Amino acid sequence: MNRRPLLLTQGDPSGIGPELTLKAWLQRERASLPPFAVVADPDHLGRVATALGWNVPIQVAQPSQVHAIFSRALPVLPLSAAVSARAGQPDPASAPSVIESIETAVRLVRAGEASAVVTNPIAKHVLYEAGFRHPGHTEFLAALASDGGSESWHPVMMLWSEQLAVVPVTVHIPLSDVPSALTTDLIVTTGRIVARELRERFGIAAPRLALAGLNPHAGESGSMGTEDMRVIAPAVEILRQDGIDAAGPLPADTMFHARARSRYDAALAMYHDQALIPIKTIAFDEAVNVTLGLPFVRTSPDHGTAFDIAGKGIARPDSLIAAIRLAARLGAP
Numbered sequence: 528m529n530r531r532p533l534l535l536t537q538g539d540p541s542g543i544g545p546e547l548t549l550k551a552w553l554q555r556e557r558a559s560l561p562p563f564a565v566v567a568d569p570d571h572l573g574r575v576a577t578a579l580g581w582n583v584p585i586q587v588a589q590p591s592q593v594h595a596i597f598s599r600a601l602p603v604l605p606l607s608a609a610v611s612a613r614a615g616q617p618d619p620a621s622a623p624s625v626i627e628s629i630e631t632a633v634r635l636v637r638a639g640e641a642s643a644v645v646t647n648p649i650a651k652h653v654l655y656e657a658g659f660r661h662p663g664h665t666e667f668l669a670a671l672a673s674d675g676g677s678e679s680w681h682p683v684m685m686l687w688s689e690q691l692a693v694v695p696v697t698v699h700i701p702l703s704d705v706p707s708a709l710t711t712d713l714i715v716t717t718g719r720i721v722a723r724e725l726r727e728r729f730g731i732a733a734p735r736l737a738l739a740g741l742n743p744h745a746g747e748s749g750s751m752g753t754e755d756m757r758v759i760a761p762a763v764e765i766l767r768q769d770g771i772d773a774a775g776p777l778p779a780d781t782m783f784h785a786r787a788r789s790r791y792d793a794a795l796a797m798y799h800d801q802a803l804i805p806i807k808t809i810a811f812d813e814a815v816n817v818t819l820g821l822p823f824v825r826t827s828p829d830h831g832t833a834f835d836i837a838g839k840g841i842a843r844p845d846s847l848i849a850a851i852r853l854a855a856r857l858g859a860p
């Protein structure tokens with residue numbers, strides 16, 4: 528078992544992250560969860576627990592104390608300022624606490640004091656209103672990994688479940704920008720990172736990648752769009768020359784049914800919804816968002832902040848629990 532604890536981030540304090548963290552701790556024995564702490568405001572978490580009528584003892588801790596505390600209290604690494612957020616009412620004033628929590632968790636993992644980061648959901652538009660310049664966690668984590676140095680990291684988003692793993696090659700950009708953002712280089716770089724990490728972190732000796740086409744019927748020989756032939760097919764060829772088992776471009780509409788899924792270990796989709804619709808349809812409660820290409824492990828639930836149900840105590844902790852489990856499996860011992 529990892530001796531270093533996992534660190535959960537606070538996420539948006541007006542979303543479901545705080546109550547999911549409390550629920551995950553309450554289910555720690557039933558779900559056989561490894562010790563974790565959350566980087567948050569202990570008083571805010573205490574108020575969330577009280578409002579829901581949940582008995583969760585909360586204890587301020589250092590990473591080295593988490594193992595000793597975890598069985599009897601939820602260990603919390605405190606933020607520098609109080610959090611006054613209200614459930615279901617997103618507020619850009621929470622942004623500094625959201626960012627500090629992520630930065631602290633990454634710093635401690637990089638310093639070897641924790642084994643991996645599990646992020647609770649953030650609402651991107653709320654952070655943007657407060658001046659946050661990164662599209663999401665994925666890119667922010669890569670910037671933190673570089674830490675202003677010369678080494679740069681190419682982060683890759685993968686949504687993983689036992690039934691299906693998907694990778695959106697382009698992520699949080701408007702659909703109209705996808706064709707111009709999609710390059711052979713980007714697809715090859717993404718495919719190489721996915722193949723390497725499936726081998727090294729997930730233990731798949733010879734990963735099989737399936738690359739989706741962009742257009743209907745993967746372009747129907749160029750009559751329904753040319754990106755499939757011009758941009759994606761050359762990427763598949765380069766990946767194959769690298770010795771990677773890559774297939775495609777495949778018509779995206781027929782690559783996610785059960786028989787098709789048995790032919791590959793990860794599907795590379797060309798845009799966000801092409802990847803996330805199938806996995807959230809098949810495995811919404813179990814899927815985990817894992818960032819590949821970083822010098823540390825980061826996982827996250829597949830869902831967002833769910834402001835519509837925050838504070839009601841009805842949000843399901845399954846995906847966060849799956850994210851904690853996967854982080855423990857992949858993280859540094």
Ligand SMILES: NC(=O)C1=CN([C@@H]2O[C@H](COP(=O)(O)OP(=O)(O)OC[C@H]3O[C@@H](n4cnc5c(N)ncnc54)[C@H](O)[C@@H]3O)[C@@H](O)[C@H]2O)C=CC1
Pocket residue numbers: 543647648649650651652664816827828829830831832833834835836841842843844845846
């Ligand atoms: N990793 C992250 O930080 C992510 C953040 N987001 C952010 O979340 C915000 C809201 O996004 P939406 O598209 O509305 O997606 P969402 O996942 O927050 O909610 C979609 C629907 O699923 C339900 N839902 C979500 N999680 C649930 C859970 N654990 N148990 C029960 N029901 C659940 C919600 O109540 C809602 O009806 C956005 O601002 C987005 O940026 C979205 C995805 C991932």
Ligand SMILES: NCC(=O)COP(=O)(O)O
Pocket residue numbers: 662663664665666803816827
């Ligand atoms: N739709 C997935 C998502 O929004 C997660 O983004 P990130 O915050 O993990 O980069």
